[in-house]
Amino acid sequence: MAIRERTNSRTLEHPSGDERYKAIDRTMKIFKYEKDALLEVLNSAQETFGYLTEELLVYISESLGVPMSQTYGVATFYHLFTFDPLGENNCIVCTGTACHVKGANQIVEAIASEFEVEEGGTTPDGVFSLTTARCLGSCGLAPVIVLNGEVKGKGTTETTVREVRAVLAASESTAEAG
Numbered sequence: 001m002a003i004r005e006r007t008n009s010r011t012l013e014h015p016s017g018d019e020r021y022k023a024i025d026r027t028m029k030i031f032k033y034e035k036d037a038l039l040e041v042l043n044s045a046q047e048t049f050g051y052l053t054e055e056l057l058v059y060i061s062e063s064l065g066v067p068m069s070q071t072y073g074v075a076t077f078y079h080l081f082t083f084d085p086l087g088e089n090n091c092i093v094c095t096g097t098a099c100h101v102k103g104a105n106q107i108v109e110a111i112a113s114e115f116e117v118e119e120g121g122t123t124p125d126g127v128f129s130l131t132t133a134r135c136l137g138s139c140g141l142a143p144v145i146v147l148n149g150e151v152k153g154k155g156t157t158e159t160t161v162r163e164v165r166a167v168l169a170a171s172e173s174t175a176e177a178g
């Protein structure tokens with residue numbers, strides 16, 4: 001079954017309900033679903049998810065109407081794209097205009113300092129990575145972060161650090177149990 005049901009309005013959301021697809025949809029809308037926007041859309045997908053997956057490539061191919069081979073070709077040609085998750089846990093902080101105004105940069109700094117990770121980097125043990133994105137398509141929730149795939153909005157430096165700490169503690173206890 002096609003991931004995106006074809007309609008003239010192109011307003012359907014991704015059936016998974018995953019909020020992160022909104023950022024990709026937003027980029028495609030800005031570029032009016034032009035095939036030439038492929039690179040920009042892939043970039044948006046990588047920023048939002050932290051890395052590319054086959055499902056993302058299929059979704060983008062179907063939405064833009066470009067062959068999967070072309071999408072895959074572009075995604076593998078440019079070194080800026082990766083198919084590997086950055087860390088076991090990852091946090092993407094939106095630093096687009098709306099989020100910037102609401103203190104996104106302070107959140108980035110707080111997480112970087114608290115968890116000793118560089119922006120765009122992963123901790124040496126591979127447990128946690130921190131990246132930023134330009135706009136995750138949920139500006140009304142600014143400042144927005146995506147923590148292990150879950151979109152969270154209207155946080156502060158304190159609540160975000162707390163949430164990251166909780167996620168890391170949970171993953172540590174899962175690792176110990178395993």
Ligand code: FES
Nearest residue numbers: 094096099136138
């Ligand atoms: S600027 Fe952050 S979601 Fe749009």
